[in-house]
Amino acid sequence: MELAAKKERxxxxxxxLATLLIWASFFISLRASGQSPLTVGDIALLRFIPAALVFGVLSLPKTNQIKATPKRYLLAIAFGAGLPFFLLAANGLRLAPVADGASLIPGILPLFVSSIAAYCYREKISHIRKLGIGLIFIGIGLFIAHSLSSGQHQILQGHGLLLAASFSWAWYTIGIRVSGLSPIVGGAILAISACLLLPVFYVMDWVEFNVMAAPASDVVFHLLIQGIAAGIIANFSYGYAISRLGAEMSAALGSFTPVVAAVMAVVIFDESLTLTTTLAMGMIVIGALSASEIIKLKPMVIRSLAKPTSQ
Structure with a gap:
């Protein structure tokens, strides 16, 4: 029995570990897209079409459940982690280093989720979580101070976009939890909505496409990282990790994404890690670890909010 438990663990x-590598590769891929003929719109196509096909088919039996879900939760899922989030993250990483993006998006997430849960759902925040939020604030301040002191206003603009992306993802986190939908169904909603929004954004001249003129190697690379790995495999690997380790430990381990991404960026892009950047990243990681339970709303709140209401 003990041997089986160790094996499961x-x-x-x-x-x-696979999830961390995929999440870190997600940021590496977005950063690399800035050095490729592929546009942000092209990367979005490669990111969302495979997920829409796979999760769309798997979610067909849940059609009635999706229809019964309050529309505000569906909007939080679709916009929170769909195309709007992706455009914010992609454009932010074209202006800021990988370590910044990997720290600010998943690292700041507990801060925004806490704020939304406390303000909208009257969720109480423990002292340890408040400590974690305080450390995250210090980390943000160090990032901003470093950009201002070095005169790198372009990076500061990237930080703003990355913070907006994290805030968007926080709404997705809340939406998926209070809706009662599984990650696969949530993945179908955000991926299909992104595919529907792409032509609308194209007509509005918010995105452009150049995928047919790009090298095949670039297309295959981003398809594997964005579409297959981040879009599909990570959903299964993270869900499997939660089932074996628990949500708390999985969320805590997920906060090491900035460390993995930063090491990969140093090797691939020769990005340097200054003392300030390292301290900021460390503060955010420690803060995220302290506040890792913050993404859990109370079961009673989840049950009451997940009940379908008339639209």
């Missing part, structure tokens, strides 16, 4: 840790 080891498999969960392997799944979480």
């Amino acid at each position: 080891a498999l969960g840790l392997l799944a979480m």
